[in-house]
Amino acid sequence: MVKVRARVPFKVGKRSDIPAELLSFRGLESGKEHVAVIFQNADQRSIPPLVRMHSECLTGDVFHSSRCDCGEQLDETIEKMGEQGGVLLYLRQEGRGIGLYNKIDAYELQSQGMNTYEANNHLGFGDDLRDFSEAAHMLAALGLKEIRLITNNPKKIRELEALGIVITEVVGTKAHLKDGNENYLKTKAAHGKHRFHFD
Numbered sequence: 001m002v003k004v005r006a007r008v009p010f011k012v013g014k015r016s017d018i019p020a021e022l023l024s025f026r027g028l029e030s031g032k033e034h035v036a037v038i039f040q041n042a043d044q045r046s047i048p049p050l051v052r053m054h055s056e057c058l059t060g061d062v063f064h065s066s067r068c069d070c071g072e073q074l075d076e077t078i079e080k081m082g083e084q085g086g087v088l089l090y091l092r093q094e095g096r097g098i099g100l101y102n103k104i105d106a107y108e109l110q111s112q113g114m115n116t117y118e119a120n121n122h123l124g125f126g127d128d129l130r131d132f133s134e135a136a137h138m139l140a141a142l143g144l145k146e147i148r149l150i151t152n153n154p155k156k157i158r159e160l161e162a163l164g165i166v167i168t169e170v171v172g173t174k175a176h177l178k179d180g181n182e183n184y185l186k187t188k189a190a191h192g193k194h195r196f197h198f199d
């Protein structure tokens with residue numbers, strides 16, 4: 001049974017001025033150090049909170065890499081939750097679950113012309129190895145059965161619902177198009193069926 005281990009206040013965002021809390025957990029079977037960031041005690045309100053399941057992307061989240069949109073999605077989520085409250089689950093499944101070094105191998109193949117899914121397949125991995133069951137366990141540990149999920153990814157919606165979470169609303173993120181991630185975003189829309197609109 002997954003339970004909250006520690007809950008500490010901190011401030012986040014580009015100016016380190018958005019109050020939030022950082023939570024660790026015990027009982028996560030994978031041994032991965034997933035964390036939650038909670039804004040405005042959103043887990044303790046009567047209305048279903050905004051929830052984002054953000055999969056780790058060192059290159060995007062930390063370095064704001066040109067190759068993807070993860071860092072911008074994370075910033076957007078933090079801003080939105082700072083205003084409206086919410087629960088951000090930061091899941092340590094880098095590279096859609098293949099890990100950082102394998103993702104860098106995939107980037108090499110992408111530099112030679114493969115798209116993000118073809119590169120994964122070429123390395124012997126499936127399109128997406130992520131598992132959201134521990135995210136569902138973390139939500140259960142917070143007493144959350146009903147949520148409003150921030151995503152454009154229909155697979156995440158299906159998987160979370162299959163794990164018993166009721167999604168009362170799906171809130172899309174913006175399409176963070178920039179020099180370098182055009183093909184990545186277009187491939188996600190075409191192949192991964194991500195629902196976003198290009199301006």
Ligand SMILES: Nc1nc2c(ncn2[C@@H]2O[C@H](COP(=O)(O)OP(=O)(O)OP(=O)(O)O)[C@@H](O)[C@H]2O)c(=O)[nH]1
Binds near residue numbers: 058094095103107156
């Ligand atoms: N294997 C691989 N993983 C990538 C690549 N680019 C980003 N990632 C990983 O993809 C994950 C983010 O997944 P996305 O498919 O971009 O978006 P999503 O989180 O499924 O969907 P949204 O909720 O709509 O954002 C992170 O774990 C990133 O590390 C890539 O080119 N190859």
Ligand SMILES: [Zn+2]
Binds near residue numbers: 057060061069070071
């Ligand atoms: Zn990324």
